[in-house]
Amino acid sequence: MPEEKIPRPTIKRLAIYYRCLEKQLLQEKNSISSKEIGELLGIKASQVRKDLSYFGEFGKRGVGYDTKKLLEGIGEILGIKKEWDTCIVGAGNLGVAIANYPGLTKSGFFVKAVFDNDPKKIGSVLASGIIIDDIQSMPEVIKKRNITIGVITVPASEAQKVADALVDAGILGIVNFAPTKISVPKNVRVEEIDISVVFRSLAFHVNMLQKGEW
Ligand SMILES: NC(=O)c1ccc[n+]([C@@H]2O[C@H](COP(=O)([O-])OP(=O)(O)OC[C@H]3O[C@@H](n4cnc5c(N)ncnc54)[C@H](O)[C@@H]3O)[C@@H](O)[C@H]2O)c1
Incomplete structure:
Protein backbone atom coordinates (compact mmCIF):
# COMPACT_ATOMS: atom_id res chain seq x y z
CA MET A 1 0.00 0.00 0.00
CA GLY A 79 -1.28 0.30 12.91
CA ILE A 80 -3.52 0.60 15.96
CA LYS A 81 -3.15 -3.05 16.90
CA LYS A 82 0.53 -2.48 17.14
CA GLU A 83 1.97 -1.01 20.27
CA TRP A 84 3.88 2.19 19.80
CA ASP A 85 6.56 3.49 22.09
CA THR A 86 6.60 7.24 22.35
CA CYS A 87 8.46 9.95 24.21
CA ILE A 88 7.54 13.44 25.30
CA VAL A 89 9.94 16.35 25.23
CA GLY A 90 9.01 19.12 27.65
CA ALA A 91 7.71 18.07 31.07
CA GLY A 92 5.59 21.18 31.62
CA ASN A 93 1.82 21.52 32.02
CA LEU A 94 0.99 19.90 28.71
CA GLY A 95 3.75 17.29 28.54
CA VAL A 96 2.95 15.99 32.02
CA ALA A 97 -0.81 15.94 31.28
CA ILE A 98 -0.19 13.83 28.17
CA ALA A 99 2.25 11.53 29.96
CA ASN A 100 -0.33 10.89 32.69
CA TYR A 101 -3.25 10.42 30.30
CA PRO A 102 -4.34 6.75 30.43
CA GLY A 103 -6.30 7.01 27.19
CA LEU A 104 -3.09 6.95 25.15
CA THR A 105 -2.11 3.57 26.51
CA LYS A 106 -5.57 2.23 25.78
CA SER A 107 -5.03 3.25 22.15
CA GLY A 108 -1.71 1.42 22.02
CA PHE A 109 0.59 4.41 22.52
CA PHE A 110 2.96 3.96 25.43
CA VAL A 111 4.90 6.88 26.82
CA LYS A 112 8.28 5.33 27.49
CA ALA A 113 10.22 8.48 28.31
CA VAL A 114 9.74 12.12 29.21
CA PHE A 115 12.62 14.57 28.75
CA ASP A 116 13.29 18.05 30.05
CA ASN A 117 16.27 20.35 30.36
CA ASP A 118 15.28 21.88 33.68
CA PRO A 119 17.58 20.46 36.42
CA LYS A 120 14.76 21.00 38.94
CA LYS A 121 12.51 18.63 37.01
CA ILE A 122 15.00 15.96 35.95
CA GLY A 123 14.71 12.90 38.18
CA SER A 124 11.19 13.64 39.44
CA VAL A 125 8.58 10.93 39.14
CA LEU A 126 5.26 11.57 37.39
CA ALA A 127 1.91 10.17 38.55
CA SER A 128 2.17 7.55 35.81
CA GLY A 129 5.46 6.36 37.31
CA ILE A 130 7.69 7.77 34.57
CA ILE A 131 10.88 9.46 35.70
CA ILE A 132 11.76 12.69 33.90
CA ASP A 133 15.02 12.15 32.02
CA ASP A 134 17.65 14.71 31.16
CA ILE A 135 17.31 15.87 27.55
CA GLN A 136 21.03 15.13 27.19
CA SER A 137 20.28 11.42 27.49
CA MET A 138 17.59 11.53 24.80
CA PRO A 139 19.50 9.93 21.87
CA GLU A 140 20.63 7.02 24.01
CA VAL A 141 17.23 6.47 25.67
CA ILE A 142 15.32 6.64 22.36
CA LYS A 143 17.57 4.02 20.81
CA LYS A 144 17.60 1.79 23.87
CA ARG A 145 13.80 1.87 24.33
CA ASN A 146 13.04 1.57 20.60
CA ILE A 147 10.98 4.77 20.59
CA THR A 148 9.68 5.83 17.18
CA ILE A 149 7.24 8.65 17.97
CA GLY A 150 8.11 11.91 19.71
CA VAL A 151 5.80 14.53 21.18
CA ILE A 152 7.02 18.13 21.37
CA THR A 153 5.67 20.15 24.30
CA VAL A 154 8.43 22.73 24.71
CA PRO A 155 8.10 26.48 24.06
CA ALA A 156 7.96 27.44 20.37
CA SER A 157 11.47 28.93 20.53
CA GLU A 158 12.89 25.48 21.41
CA ALA A 159 10.74 23.35 19.10
CA GLN A 160 12.99 23.18 16.02
CA LYS A 161 16.05 22.34 18.09
CA VAL A 162 14.11 19.57 19.82
CA ALA A 163 12.71 18.30 16.48
CA ASP A 164 16.25 18.12 15.04
CA ALA A 165 17.43 16.18 18.07
CA LEU A 166 14.46 13.78 17.84
CA VAL A 167 15.15 13.16 14.14
CA ASP A 168 18.86 12.63 14.81
CA ALA A 169 17.92 10.07 17.45
CA GLY A 170 15.90 8.13 14.87
CA ILE A 171 12.32 9.28 15.54
CA LEU A 172 10.02 8.83 12.51
CA GLY A 173 6.85 10.60 13.64
CA ILE A 174 6.39 13.81 15.61
CA VAL A 175 3.32 15.29 17.26
CA ASN A 176 4.07 18.98 17.59
CA PHE A 177 2.10 21.00 20.12
CA ALA A 178 4.41 24.02 20.01
CA PRO A 179 2.79 26.89 18.12
CA THR A 180 5.38 27.00 15.35
CA LYS A 181 6.08 25.11 12.12
CA ILE A 182 8.97 22.73 12.37
CA SER A 183 10.87 21.36 9.41
CA VAL A 184 11.96 17.75 9.25
CA PRO A 185 13.41 15.46 6.57
CA LYS A 186 10.96 13.97 4.06
CA ASN A 187 10.84 10.55 5.67
CA VAL A 188 9.62 11.96 9.00
CA ARG A 189 5.95 12.84 9.53
CA VAL A 190 4.79 15.75 11.65
CA GLU A 191 1.28 16.26 12.99
CA GLU A 192 0.60 19.74 14.33
CA ILE A 193 -1.99 20.15 17.07
CA ASP A 194 -3.42 23.52 17.96
CA ILE A 195 -6.38 23.62 20.32
CA SER A 196 -6.99 27.29 19.50
CA VAL A 197 -7.95 26.29 15.92
CA VAL A 198 -10.84 24.26 17.34
CA PHE A 199 -11.88 27.15 19.59
CA ARG A 200 -11.72 29.60 16.68
CA SER A 201 -13.88 27.39 14.53
CA LEU A 202 -16.37 26.97 17.37
CA ALA A 203 -16.39 30.71 18.07
CA PHE A 204 -17.29 31.32 14.43
CA HIS A 205 -20.33 29.02 14.74
CA VAL A 206 -21.41 30.54 18.07
CA ASN A 207 -21.02 34.02 16.61
CA MET A 208 -23.21 33.16 13.63
CA LEU A 209 -25.85 31.65 15.93
CA GLN A 210 -25.79 34.72 18.20
CA LYS A 211 -26.21 37.03 15.21
CA GLY A 212 -29.15 34.92 14.08
CA GLU A 213 -27.49 34.29 10.71
CA TRP A 214 -27.72 30.51 11.10
N1 LIG B 1 -1.15 22.96 20.59
C1 LIG B 1 -1.92 23.25 21.59
O1 LIG B 1 -3.11 23.16 21.48
C2 LIG B 1 -1.27 23.72 22.85
C3 LIG B 1 -1.95 23.82 24.05
C4 LIG B 1 -1.23 24.20 25.18
C5 LIG B 1 0.13 24.47 25.05
N2 LIG B 1 0.73 24.40 23.85
C6 LIG B 1 2.16 24.61 23.65
O2 LIG B 1 2.83 23.50 24.22
C7 LIG B 1 4.09 23.92 24.72
C8 LIG B 1 4.17 23.57 26.19
O3 LIG B 1 3.21 24.29 26.94
P1 LIG B 1 3.21 24.19 28.53
O4 LIG B 1 2.09 25.00 29.03
O5 LIG B 1 3.30 22.75 28.90
O6 LIG B 1 4.60 24.93 28.85
P2 LIG B 1 5.52 24.79 30.13
O7 LIG B 1 6.33 26.01 30.19
O8 LIG B 1 4.70 24.38 31.32
O9 LIG B 1 6.46 23.54 29.76
C9 LIG B 1 7.51 23.58 28.84
C10 LIG B 1 8.58 22.61 29.33
O10 LIG B 1 9.56 22.48 28.33
C11 LIG B 1 10.83 22.44 28.98
N3 LIG B 1 11.85 22.82 28.00
C12 LIG B 1 12.11 24.04 27.49
N4 LIG B 1 13.08 23.97 26.57
C13 LIG B 1 13.46 22.67 26.51
C14 LIG B 1 14.42 21.97 25.75
N5 LIG B 1 15.20 22.58 24.85
N6 LIG B 1 14.54 20.65 25.94
C15 LIG B 1 13.77 20.00 26.84
N7 LIG B 1 12.84 20.62 27.60
C16 LIG B 1 12.68 21.94 27.42
C17 LIG B 1 10.69 23.38 30.16
O11 LIG B 1 11.66 23.15 31.14
C18 LIG B 1 9.29 23.06 30.62
O12 LIG B 1 9.28 22.02 31.57
C19 LIG B 1 4.18 25.41 24.43
O13 LIG B 1 4.85 25.57 23.20
C20 LIG B 1 2.72 25.83 24.31
O14 LIG B 1 2.57 26.96 23.48
C21 LIG B 1 0.05 24.01 22.77
Missing part, protein backbone atom coordinates in the same frame (compact mmCIF):
# COMPACT_ATOMS: atom_id res chain seq x y z
CA PRO A 2 2.07 2.99 -1.21
CA GLU A 3 1.52 5.69 1.39
CA GLU A 4 1.75 8.66 -0.95
CA LYS A 5 -1.39 7.48 -2.76
CA ILE A 6 -3.55 7.80 0.33
CA PRO A 7 -4.51 11.41 1.01
CA ARG A 8 -3.70 12.68 4.48
CA PRO A 9 -7.32 13.75 5.17
CA THR A 10 -8.38 10.16 4.47
CA ILE A 11 -5.94 8.82 7.04
CA LYS A 12 -7.22 11.37 9.57
CA ARG A 13 -10.81 10.36 8.84
CA LEU A 14 -9.93 6.69 9.25
CA ALA A 15 -8.86 7.46 12.81
CA ILE A 16 -12.22 9.19 13.33
CA TYR A 17 -14.11 6.21 11.84
CA TYR A 18 -12.15 3.94 14.13
CA ARG A 19 -13.25 5.83 17.25
CA CYS A 20 -16.85 5.92 16.03
CA LEU A 21 -16.91 2.18 15.25
CA GLU A 22 -15.45 1.35 18.65
CA LYS A 23 -18.40 3.17 20.25
CA GLN A 24 -20.92 1.49 17.97
CA LEU A 25 -19.53 -1.93 18.75
CA LEU A 26 -19.76 -1.22 22.48
CA GLN A 27 -23.44 -0.40 21.90
CA GLU A 28 -23.74 -3.78 20.19
CA LYS A 29 -24.33 -2.36 16.75
CA ASN A 30 -22.86 -5.24 14.79
CA SER A 31 -23.43 -3.98 11.28
CA ILE A 32 -23.26 -0.45 9.99
CA SER A 33 -23.66 1.30 6.65
CA SER A 34 -21.54 4.06 5.20
CA LYS A 35 -24.66 6.27 5.44
CA GLU A 36 -24.91 5.62 9.18
CA ILE A 37 -21.21 6.27 9.73
CA GLY A 38 -21.55 9.46 7.71
CA GLU A 39 -24.58 10.61 9.70
CA LEU A 40 -22.87 9.94 13.02
CA LEU A 41 -19.84 11.94 11.99
CA GLY A 42 -21.29 14.59 9.71
CA ILE A 43 -19.41 13.18 6.71
CA LYS A 44 -21.04 12.34 3.36
CA ALA A 45 -21.67 8.61 2.86
CA SER A 46 -19.94 8.86 -0.53
CA GLN A 47 -16.84 10.20 1.23
CA VAL A 48 -16.91 7.36 3.75
CA ARG A 49 -17.16 4.83 0.91
CA LYS A 50 -14.37 6.52 -1.01
CA ASP A 51 -12.08 6.56 2.03
CA LEU A 52 -12.65 2.88 2.71
CA SER A 53 -12.23 1.96 -0.93
CA TYR A 54 -8.54 2.92 -0.82
CA PHE A 55 -7.97 -0.24 1.12
CA GLY A 56 -10.05 -2.73 -0.82
CA GLU A 57 -13.54 -3.93 -0.10
CA PHE A 58 -14.65 -3.91 3.51
CA GLY A 59 -18.39 -4.20 2.97
CA LYS A 60 -21.10 -4.99 0.46
CA ARG A 61 -23.31 -2.42 -1.20
CA GLY A 62 -26.71 -2.25 0.43
CA VAL A 63 -25.75 -4.67 3.21
CA GLY A 64 -23.38 -2.45 5.11
CA TYR A 65 -20.26 -3.38 6.98
CA ASP A 66 -19.63 -5.90 9.72
CA THR A 67 -18.69 -3.38 12.44
CA LYS A 68 -16.07 -5.59 14.11
CA LYS A 69 -14.40 -6.55 10.83
CA LEU A 70 -14.36 -2.94 9.67
CA LEU A 71 -12.92 -1.82 12.99
CA GLU A 72 -10.22 -4.47 12.80
CA GLY A 73 -9.48 -3.63 9.17
CA ILE A 74 -9.08 0.08 9.88
CA GLY A 75 -7.08 -0.73 13.02
CA GLU A 76 -4.68 -2.76 10.94
CA ILE A 77 -4.29 0.02 8.37
CA LEU A 78 -3.65 2.60 11.06
Whole structure:
Protein backbone atom coordinates (compact mmCIF):
# COMPACT_ATOMS: atom_id res chain seq x y z
CA MET A 1 0.00 0.00 0.00
CA PRO A 2 2.07 2.99 -1.21
CA GLU A 3 1.52 5.69 1.39
CA GLU A 4 1.75 8.66 -0.95
CA LYS A 5 -1.39 7.48 -2.76
CA ILE A 6 -3.55 7.80 0.33
CA PRO A 7 -4.51 11.41 1.01
CA ARG A 8 -3.70 12.68 4.48
CA PRO A 9 -7.32 13.75 5.17
CA THR A 10 -8.38 10.16 4.47
CA ILE A 11 -5.94 8.82 7.04
CA LYS A 12 -7.22 11.37 9.57
CA ARG A 13 -10.81 10.36 8.84
CA LEU A 14 -9.93 6.69 9.25
CA ALA A 15 -8.86 7.46 12.81
CA ILE A 16 -12.22 9.19 13.33
CA TYR A 17 -14.11 6.21 11.84
CA TYR A 18 -12.15 3.94 14.13
CA ARG A 19 -13.25 5.83 17.25
CA CYS A 20 -16.85 5.92 16.03
CA LEU A 21 -16.91 2.18 15.25
CA GLU A 22 -15.45 1.35 18.65
CA LYS A 23 -18.40 3.17 20.25
CA GLN A 24 -20.92 1.49 17.97
CA LEU A 25 -19.53 -1.93 18.75
CA LEU A 26 -19.76 -1.22 22.48
CA GLN A 27 -23.44 -0.40 21.90
CA GLU A 28 -23.74 -3.78 20.19
CA LYS A 29 -24.33 -2.36 16.75
CA ASN A 30 -22.86 -5.24 14.79
CA SER A 31 -23.43 -3.98 11.28
CA ILE A 32 -23.26 -0.45 9.99
CA SER A 33 -23.66 1.30 6.65
CA SER A 34 -21.54 4.06 5.20
CA LYS A 35 -24.66 6.27 5.44
CA GLU A 36 -24.91 5.62 9.18
CA ILE A 37 -21.21 6.27 9.73
CA GLY A 38 -21.55 9.46 7.71
CA GLU A 39 -24.58 10.61 9.70
CA LEU A 40 -22.87 9.94 13.02
CA LEU A 41 -19.84 11.94 11.99
CA GLY A 42 -21.29 14.59 9.71
CA ILE A 43 -19.41 13.18 6.71
CA LYS A 44 -21.04 12.34 3.36
CA ALA A 45 -21.67 8.61 2.86
CA SER A 46 -19.94 8.86 -0.53
CA GLN A 47 -16.84 10.20 1.23
CA VAL A 48 -16.91 7.36 3.75
CA ARG A 49 -17.16 4.83 0.91
CA LYS A 50 -14.37 6.52 -1.01
CA ASP A 51 -12.08 6.56 2.03
CA LEU A 52 -12.65 2.88 2.71
CA SER A 53 -12.23 1.96 -0.93
CA TYR A 54 -8.54 2.92 -0.82
CA PHE A 55 -7.97 -0.24 1.12
CA GLY A 56 -10.05 -2.73 -0.82
CA GLU A 57 -13.54 -3.93 -0.10
CA PHE A 58 -14.65 -3.91 3.51
CA GLY A 59 -18.39 -4.20 2.97
CA LYS A 60 -21.10 -4.99 0.46
CA ARG A 61 -23.31 -2.42 -1.20
CA GLY A 62 -26.71 -2.25 0.43
CA VAL A 63 -25.75 -4.67 3.21
CA GLY A 64 -23.38 -2.45 5.11
CA TYR A 65 -20.26 -3.38 6.98
CA ASP A 66 -19.63 -5.90 9.72
CA THR A 67 -18.69 -3.38 12.44
CA LYS A 68 -16.07 -5.59 14.11
CA LYS A 69 -14.40 -6.55 10.83
CA LEU A 70 -14.36 -2.94 9.67
CA LEU A 71 -12.92 -1.82 12.99
CA GLU A 72 -10.22 -4.47 12.80
CA GLY A 73 -9.48 -3.63 9.17
CA ILE A 74 -9.08 0.08 9.88
CA GLY A 75 -7.08 -0.73 13.02
CA GLU A 76 -4.68 -2.76 10.94
CA ILE A 77 -4.29 0.02 8.37
CA LEU A 78 -3.65 2.60 11.06
CA GLY A 79 -1.28 0.30 12.91
CA ILE A 80 -3.52 0.60 15.96
CA LYS A 81 -3.15 -3.05 16.90
CA LYS A 82 0.53 -2.48 17.14
CA GLU A 83 1.97 -1.01 20.27
CA TRP A 84 3.88 2.19 19.80
CA ASP A 85 6.56 3.49 22.09
CA THR A 86 6.60 7.24 22.35
CA CYS A 87 8.46 9.95 24.21
CA ILE A 88 7.54 13.44 25.30
CA VAL A 89 9.94 16.35 25.23
CA GLY A 90 9.01 19.12 27.65
CA ALA A 91 7.71 18.07 31.07
CA GLY A 92 5.59 21.18 31.62
CA ASN A 93 1.82 21.52 32.02
CA LEU A 94 0.99 19.90 28.71
CA GLY A 95 3.75 17.29 28.54
CA VAL A 96 2.95 15.99 32.02
CA ALA A 97 -0.81 15.94 31.28
CA ILE A 98 -0.19 13.83 28.17
CA ALA A 99 2.25 11.53 29.96
CA ASN A 100 -0.33 10.89 32.69
CA TYR A 101 -3.25 10.42 30.30
CA PRO A 102 -4.34 6.75 30.43
CA GLY A 103 -6.30 7.01 27.19
CA LEU A 104 -3.09 6.95 25.15
CA THR A 105 -2.11 3.57 26.51
CA LYS A 106 -5.57 2.23 25.78
CA SER A 107 -5.03 3.25 22.15
CA GLY A 108 -1.71 1.42 22.02
CA PHE A 109 0.59 4.41 22.52
CA PHE A 110 2.96 3.96 25.43
CA VAL A 111 4.90 6.88 26.82
CA LYS A 112 8.28 5.33 27.49
CA ALA A 113 10.22 8.48 28.31
CA VAL A 114 9.74 12.12 29.21
CA PHE A 115 12.62 14.57 28.75
CA ASP A 116 13.29 18.05 30.05
CA ASN A 117 16.27 20.35 30.36
CA ASP A 118 15.28 21.88 33.68
CA PRO A 119 17.58 20.46 36.42
CA LYS A 120 14.76 21.00 38.94
CA LYS A 121 12.51 18.63 37.01
CA ILE A 122 15.00 15.96 35.95
CA GLY A 123 14.71 12.90 38.18
CA SER A 124 11.19 13.64 39.44
CA VAL A 125 8.58 10.93 39.14
CA LEU A 126 5.26 11.57 37.39
CA ALA A 127 1.91 10.17 38.55
CA SER A 128 2.17 7.55 35.81
CA GLY A 129 5.46 6.36 37.31
CA ILE A 130 7.69 7.77 34.57
CA ILE A 131 10.88 9.46 35.70
CA ILE A 132 11.76 12.69 33.90
CA ASP A 133 15.02 12.15 32.02
CA ASP A 134 17.65 14.71 31.16
CA ILE A 135 17.31 15.87 27.55
CA GLN A 136 21.03 15.13 27.19
CA SER A 137 20.28 11.42 27.49
CA MET A 138 17.59 11.53 24.80
CA PRO A 139 19.50 9.93 21.87
CA GLU A 140 20.63 7.02 24.01
CA VAL A 141 17.23 6.47 25.67
CA ILE A 142 15.32 6.64 22.36
CA LYS A 143 17.57 4.02 20.81
CA LYS A 144 17.60 1.79 23.87
CA ARG A 145 13.80 1.87 24.33
CA ASN A 146 13.04 1.57 20.60
CA ILE A 147 10.98 4.77 20.59
CA THR A 148 9.68 5.83 17.18
CA ILE A 149 7.24 8.65 17.97
CA GLY A 150 8.11 11.91 19.71
CA VAL A 151 5.80 14.53 21.18
CA ILE A 152 7.02 18.13 21.37
CA THR A 153 5.67 20.15 24.30
CA VAL A 154 8.43 22.73 24.71
CA PRO A 155 8.10 26.48 24.06
CA ALA A 156 7.96 27.44 20.37
CA SER A 157 11.47 28.93 20.53
CA GLU A 158 12.89 25.48 21.41
CA ALA A 159 10.74 23.35 19.10
CA GLN A 160 12.99 23.18 16.02
CA LYS A 161 16.05 22.34 18.09
CA VAL A 162 14.11 19.57 19.82
CA ALA A 163 12.71 18.30 16.48
CA ASP A 164 16.25 18.12 15.04
CA ALA A 165 17.43 16.18 18.07
CA LEU A 166 14.46 13.78 17.84
CA VAL A 167 15.15 13.16 14.14
CA ASP A 168 18.86 12.63 14.81
CA ALA A 169 17.92 10.07 17.45
CA GLY A 170 15.90 8.13 14.87
CA ILE A 171 12.32 9.28 15.54
CA LEU A 172 10.02 8.83 12.51
CA GLY A 173 6.85 10.60 13.64
CA ILE A 174 6.39 13.81 15.61
CA VAL A 175 3.32 15.29 17.26
CA ASN A 176 4.07 18.98 17.59
CA PHE A 177 2.10 21.00 20.12
CA ALA A 178 4.41 24.02 20.01
CA PRO A 179 2.79 26.89 18.12
CA THR A 180 5.38 27.00 15.35
CA LYS A 181 6.08 25.11 12.12
CA ILE A 182 8.97 22.73 12.37
CA SER A 183 10.87 21.36 9.41
CA VAL A 184 11.96 17.75 9.25
CA PRO A 185 13.41 15.46 6.57
CA LYS A 186 10.96 13.97 4.06
CA ASN A 187 10.84 10.55 5.67
CA VAL A 188 9.62 11.96 9.00
CA ARG A 189 5.95 12.84 9.53
CA VAL A 190 4.79 15.75 11.65
CA GLU A 191 1.28 16.26 12.99
CA GLU A 192 0.60 19.74 14.33
CA ILE A 193 -1.99 20.15 17.07
CA ASP A 194 -3.42 23.52 17.96
CA ILE A 195 -6.38 23.62 20.32
CA SER A 196 -6.99 27.29 19.50
CA VAL A 197 -7.95 26.29 15.92
CA VAL A 198 -10.84 24.26 17.34
CA PHE A 199 -11.88 27.15 19.59
CA ARG A 200 -11.72 29.60 16.68
CA SER A 201 -13.88 27.39 14.53
CA LEU A 202 -16.37 26.97 17.37
CA ALA A 203 -16.39 30.71 18.07
CA PHE A 204 -17.29 31.32 14.43
CA HIS A 205 -20.33 29.02 14.74
CA VAL A 206 -21.41 30.54 18.07
CA ASN A 207 -21.02 34.02 16.61
CA MET A 208 -23.21 33.16 13.63
CA LEU A 209 -25.85 31.65 15.93
CA GLN A 210 -25.79 34.72 18.20
CA LYS A 211 -26.21 37.03 15.21
CA GLY A 212 -29.15 34.92 14.08
CA GLU A 213 -27.49 34.29 10.71
CA TRP A 214 -27.72 30.51 11.10
N1 LIG B 1 -1.15 22.96 20.59
C1 LIG B 1 -1.92 23.25 21.59
O1 LIG B 1 -3.11 23.16 21.48
C2 LIG B 1 -1.27 23.72 22.85
C3 LIG B 1 -1.95 23.82 24.05
C4 LIG B 1 -1.23 24.20 25.18
C5 LIG B 1 0.13 24.47 25.05
N2 LIG B 1 0.73 24.40 23.85
C6 LIG B 1 2.16 24.61 23.65
O2 LIG B 1 2.83 23.50 24.22
C7 LIG B 1 4.09 23.92 24.72
C8 LIG B 1 4.17 23.57 26.19
O3 LIG B 1 3.21 24.29 26.94
P1 LIG B 1 3.21 24.19 28.53
O4 LIG B 1 2.09 25.00 29.03
O5 LIG B 1 3.30 22.75 28.90
O6 LIG B 1 4.60 24.93 28.85
P2 LIG B 1 5.52 24.79 30.13
O7 LIG B 1 6.33 26.01 30.19
O8 LIG B 1 4.70 24.38 31.32
O9 LIG B 1 6.46 23.54 29.76
C9 LIG B 1 7.51 23.58 28.84
C10 LIG B 1 8.58 22.61 29.33
O10 LIG B 1 9.56 22.48 28.33
C11 LIG B 1 10.83 22.44 28.98
N3 LIG B 1 11.85 22.82 28.00
C12 LIG B 1 12.11 24.04 27.49
N4 LIG B 1 13.08 23.97 26.57
C13 LIG B 1 13.46 22.67 26.51
C14 LIG B 1 14.42 21.97 25.75
N5 LIG B 1 15.20 22.58 24.85
N6 LIG B 1 14.54 20.65 25.94
C15 LIG B 1 13.77 20.00 26.84
N7 LIG B 1 12.84 20.62 27.60
C16 LIG B 1 12.68 21.94 27.42
C17 LIG B 1 10.69 23.38 30.16
O11 LIG B 1 11.66 23.15 31.14
C18 LIG B 1 9.29 23.06 30.62
O12 LIG B 1 9.28 22.02 31.57
C19 LIG B 1 4.18 25.41 24.43
O13 LIG B 1 4.85 25.57 23.20
C20 LIG B 1 2.72 25.83 24.31
O14 LIG B 1 2.57 26.96 23.48
C21 LIG B 1 0.05 24.01 22.77
